[in-house]
Every structure is written in C-alpha cells, then in structure tokens.
Amino acid sequence: MPGPSYPPAAPTISGELVTISRFLQSPTLIGRRLRDLTDLRFISDQILTQRFRSSGGAVMYEVSEPFLNTRPVKAVAPGSEYPRDTPAQGVAALAAVTKWGEAFFISDERIKRSVYAGDEVDRQLTKAVNTVANKIEGLSTAAVSSAITATQAATATWDNASASIFRDVEVAAAKITDLNMGYNPDLLLMSTSKYALLMSDPIIANLRRREATDNPIYGGDIDRVGKFKVVYTSAANLPSNDVWVIDSKQLGGMADEVNQDPGYATGAYNIQVQTMRRPERDGWDLWARRLTVPIVTEPGAGIRITGTGS
Template sequence: MGTYTYPAPPAKVSGGDTLEIHHLLKTPALMGRRVRTLLENRFIADAILTGSFQAVGGAILYETGESIFGDDEPESIAPGGAYPLTEQVMGELAAARVDKWGRDTLVTDEAINRLGINPVDRALTKLVNTTVRFVDSAALGVIASKVTETYDTTAGNNAPGAWNTAKGIVGGVLNSIAKIEALDEGFSPDTIVLKDAQWATAMTALIDAGMLPREGANPLVTGQWPETLGLRWLKSNHTPTADPMLFDTTQLGGMADEKQNAPGYASAAGIGVETKSIRDDEHDRYKLRARRVTVPVVLEPSAGLRVVNAGL
C-alpha cells in the first residue's frame, strides 16, 4: 500500500473523441486509471488509519490493547546459560463487520456526443466525492468514539489556554504529545486533525507570531501547512467532534477492505474503491458506479487524544 498525502492534488483531465470515450467506459482497466486522478490520496481516513488490513468473509477479527512490554523482565544469563522464555500477552479480541458503501449515476450517449469526456468526469467526480465524504465521516466517527483520552487546555495552574494565540497552540500541542507519550506504551503522535475553520484560525495565529517558515514551505504561498511541532496538520470537516485530535497514525489502526473480485469492477488508486461502467443499450446510456467495501478498525485507542476547551 502506498503512502497517502492529504488533501489531494487537483485532477488532470484530458479529452477524447466519442469512440475513445465509449471504449474507456467498456474497459474496466481504463476506467480504473481514469478514476485514479480523481481519487488518489483523497481519503483522510487512510491518512489516519494507515494500516492495510484484509477482511475475509465479510468481517475481520483483530486484537486491541496489546501491551508493548512482556510479562517478565530480562534476567542475568550466566556464560553458556540458557535464556528463559516469556509469554507474549495478547490483546483483547474484537470483531468488525464490513459494509459495502456505494452509489450509481447515469450518463447518456447524447451527453457524451455533445460534451465529450466532461459528463463522464463530472459523474465520476461526484461519485468519488460522495464516497470520500461518507467513508471519511464513518471512519472519523469510529475514531472519535474509540479515542477517549483528553487533554484540557484550561485545566491546571500552568494551562496554556485557548488556541487563539501561538502560545496556547504550542503549549496545547506539546502538552497533548507529552500526555500520550507519558502512557509509556510506545505511542508518539505524528498527526493532528482539525476542522477547516480551526485550521485557518490556528495557522493565522502561528503566522502572526512568526513561527512558520518564511521561505519555501510558507503556507501563505503553498496553502499547505508544513510539518510543525513534529506533526502533520490535516483539516477535514468530516470529523464529528469540534475538538482537535492528535494521533500516532502508525499504531492507531487501519482500514479493512474486502476484495470481492466481482467481474467488471476496476480498483482505483489502490485503496479499495472500485468503479464499474454498466452499459444500458435499451436506454442508450451508461450506469456508472463507485463503491468501497470496508470497515475502519481502531487497534490502539490510546494512540489518540482529543484536545478539549481549545476554544477554536
């Protein structure tokens, strides 16, 4: 599975004559390539739940809460002596059932003849955007329900306060990271997720304080937040909580996709989304379909934290 970035770059679209477009719609491999530019790196769910799991038979069994430490401490070994064994403690067994999420839309021969590839691309874009919005919302909802650890920016004598100042943001982020690392379970946050408006407020405060790069990775030029305080700063309005969230994405969990290998489907961008074009000769049109058969899996809830009372 590849490395995902977020948000996605804009799709690059090229035209074609009518025969080429009909050939594309009848060829699953070409459909998959066409959708790839629309879909690549678009899911924030895959940017947070970076594990790639394979669901079989409509469900996945997994272990959660496994300690990174063994039951027994190392012992002194005499020269030539045998090393004692220690049992591996397994986590709590859990199960998750996959869901098939998808939608169809129609493109007529007349639309293709008059507008070329444009109606196909617009239809696929809408299908992709709808799939992304729904899967991201579902995945982030699962994450928010599983991640219960919090850091209160207003609690205590040395509380950094609300995130409307650079001091509040830096103090809140560093204290949140320290709280996760203090669990001594091997977690180290690498990503923070905010809503779009929160991202804009925080970035403005840090720029105003002169704490972001002036050259090269300057967000005023690129529109992208550089890695700051050791974190990727991602934004999504699909998150179900108003609180900023920090994650160790290497250990939080993953998306469990089920490959059904049904005829006529093409996988796009290699992250589980499948597309299909179904010819309807009786009505001179195509039915375009996008679907994802998956379930979000949170393996380590303690690898995440919500920042409460941030005031964003």
C-alpha cells in the first residue's frame, strides 16, 4: 500500500477545532500576554487623588467650600461690638457607595487541560480585575466631565503651524488660579496623539535644555512641562478628547468602603478578590469587586482646553 503523500496538508482551524495530520507535530501556540492595569493606562486615580472613607454606605461632602466669609471686615470703634457674619459654606452633597463586581466559574477540567495549566486561574482573575477597574474608570471620567464646566479655546489646533501649545496651557491654568480659591494647577491630561504633538512642538523644544539627558530626543518622554505633570492615555479613557488642566490635589477623589470582609484580598485600585472551592461542581468560583463612588469636591480645580483637534 503506498504511503501518504509528502508533505501532508497544513493544519486547519475551524471555530474551536484544530485539524492536524497525524504525521505533523502540533503547531506552537503563542498566547496573548494579558495586559495588567498599568498597560491599560487608567487615569482616574491620578486625577481624583484624594481618598475618602465611607460610612453607612455613603459619603457626605461639600462642593467648593469657600475659604472667605461674605461680609467684609470693618473697623471697630473702641467699646463697640464686632460685626457678625455667618460662616460661608459649600453646597452639601451626598454620594452613595456602590458595589461593582463580577464572578465566574472555572472547572477543574479547564485548569488541568488548559494550555496555560496552573496560570489559567491567574489569567481569568486578571481579566476580572481589569473589567472592574475599567467600569470604575468610566464612572470617574464621567463624573469629572460633568463637574468641570470651565473651558478655554486653543489658539489653533495643535497640529497647526500657528499653534501655541505652551501658551494654551498657561492661559488655561491662569483661569483656574484667578478664581482665588487656592487652586494650584499641576497636571495636564491628554490623549496619546495630543501628547505626540506636545512632545514634538518646536516652541517647547526650544525652551528645554539642550543636550540634556532628560531631553525627549534621548529619553523619548516628556513627563513634565513647566510645573505640570503630563499624563496621557487613549482618547477612549478621557472624559472627552480635549486637553485637561487640573489641580490633582483638590479636584476630588474616590470614596471607598475599605472595611475588609472575611476572605477578601485587596490589590491595586482597591479592588478586592476572593476565591471559593465548589466541590459539588469540581471547580472554583472567583470574583472581583470594588465598593466605591467617585466624587468631585472642587469643580473649579479643572478646565478643558477645546479646539485642540481630533
């Protein structure tokens, strides 16, 4: 009986099934490296930096509390009473903490038979943590977008030859400072494409030190412009595809319910995880959660530079 023709047909894949000639070795499987929270470039915890502890499932706060009373100080004659004033207060607000999370089941068979073997649990748990963090990111950026209403138009789109990027930033920051609320803008938030324009801007390049090791032509990065820390991410992660100037220390923060429940371990972004053996199903239940609410206490601590381009 004649032998099989050589070479045998190449492997084929249809849906979840791989068909391989018995005369061929199995093809090498190249698995995708799972991205962690750093790779996903979430920015909510960089712009809402304050940390609050909730009680009773909610947090109460004041929005834009004044630091001056409304009545001006007057000269007081000898023997006269001091003029009285009512201390100024901010607008009271209440935010309820929500538990955000999801669970999934992994069978023993999947763990034993998976090409990732013992790493299968870690890979699936990483996906759950990323999913929870992605949800919190969306809530945080939505809160920032709705709270910050101040805008400053750019001189020109940042890809235009007449653009004045550094001036746009400084003029926007000046608007925040001139509110006389004690704000000190210290952070620039933008998309990766806007960052590329900022890093290659000739005016900014001429203002930097020449032949220094922190020059982006050597290090490939600009982490600060003037007094501003530069944070860039995907446009999808931003409140809107504008450039944001922010006082990151005063804008707001995350109110987490941090009391530890039995069995949970807390990791990055205050995300809690737990696993439980399900012997009746020969597998494991795993879940991740975060009990939090994003709050913006000082809407005046941010401004949006519009007209910078797409």
